[in-house]
Amino acid sequence: MNRTRREFLVTSGAVAAAAAAAAMRPLSAIAAIGSGRAEFDAALAGGGAGAFAKAGAGTSRSADSSHSTDKAREKAGGDAGEGHEPKISLPEDLMREHGVLDRILLVYEEGARRLRQKEDVPHHVFQNAAQLVRIFVEDYHEQTEETLVFPEFARHARLVELVKVLTDQHAAGRRLTDVILRSSDAEAYGKVESREDLLMSIDAFVRMYRPHKSYEDTILFPALYTILPERQVAELGEKSEQSEHERLGAGGFEHTVTQVAAIERELELDDLSKFTPRE
Ligand SMILES: [Fe+2]
Ligand SMILES: [Fe+2]
Numbered sequence: 001m002n003r004t005r006r007e008f009l010v011t012s013g014a015v016a017a018a019a020a021a022a023a024m025r026p027l028s029a030i031a032a033i034g035s036g037r038a039e040f041d042a043a044l045a046g047g048g049a050g051a052f053a054k055a056g057a058g059t060s061r062s063a064d065s066s067h068s069t070d071k072a073r074e075k076a077g078g079d080a081g082e083g084h085e086p087k088i089s090l091p092e093d094l095m096r097e098h099g100v101l102d103r104i105l106l107v108y109e110e111g112a113r114r115l116r117q118k119e120d121v122p123h124h125v126f127q128n129a130a131q132l133v134r135i136f137v138e139d140y141h142e143q144t145e146e147t148l149v150f151p152e153f154a155r156h157a158r159l160v161e162l163v164k165v166l167t168d169q170h171a172a173g174r175r176l177t178d179v180i181l182r183s184s185d186a187e188a189y190g191k192v193e194s195r196e197d198l199l200m201s202i203d204a205f206v207r208m209y210r211p212h213k214s215y216e217d218t219i220l221f222p223a224l225y226t227i228l229p230e231r232q233v234a235e236l237g238e239k240s241e242q243s244e245h246e247r248l249g250a251g252g253f254e255h256t257v258t259q260v261a262a263i264e265r266e267l268e269l270d271d272l273s274k275f276t277p278r279e
Helices: 005-009 013-024 027-031 037-055 071-076 090-116 123-155 160-183 192-227 230-248 252-266
Strands: none
Touching: 090 123, 090 192, 090 230, 090 252, 123 160, 123 192, 123 230, 123 252, 160 192, 192 230, 230 252
């Protein structure tokens, strides 16, 4: 198929109608689900963990066991996770956080592609996505890896080189996020040099993080069970859960998924079925 993804996404009548409806939505609709705009802004513009705590609901490190058929919640891309939920392991928890990162990478990729096609992309799409990276990926997820997971490999002298590369990449990611935040600022965004910085940084970020998270998912996290007994992995999970509550508040993960879904809606990426190839 030679069509670009954008063309592909708007091929069918139903999809085109959805895109038109989305285009008519005011930009402020980004925070229409989950928390209000003020809480969303507070979380993304420096409110950080406290704002997440206020906005969140349900329990952390939990999965929806109710099999709800609530389409609205499915469409929002997340579930508030209220009620009794099963515990999940630390590796599973980190992997589902990678799922959030992957959805942000998709936003970055699609936003950058449209900018290169000279299409209009609101600056806050990049700004909000980068703020989520800072708050959720860098200040929370990677902190968990660096304080709970990586030291175990150092202690057991296993995968030392891989852990060094992963640590270096966390630092490199922070530098790229600094540039993405700076160049997608409302004032800077209109300048040609800022656009170039933004696009180059997004390209580098996406290129680095796809293999980064895949190596963690397929090599590092499975290896945790080869250096620690299950009981100790479970203890790390308990510590991580405590940290999640402290940093993000209850329901921090679920709320973050909701925020990613709101950004996806801005680019009409919020309907998974649009990605299914048409015959
Ligand atoms: Fe990492
Ligand atoms: Fe990770």
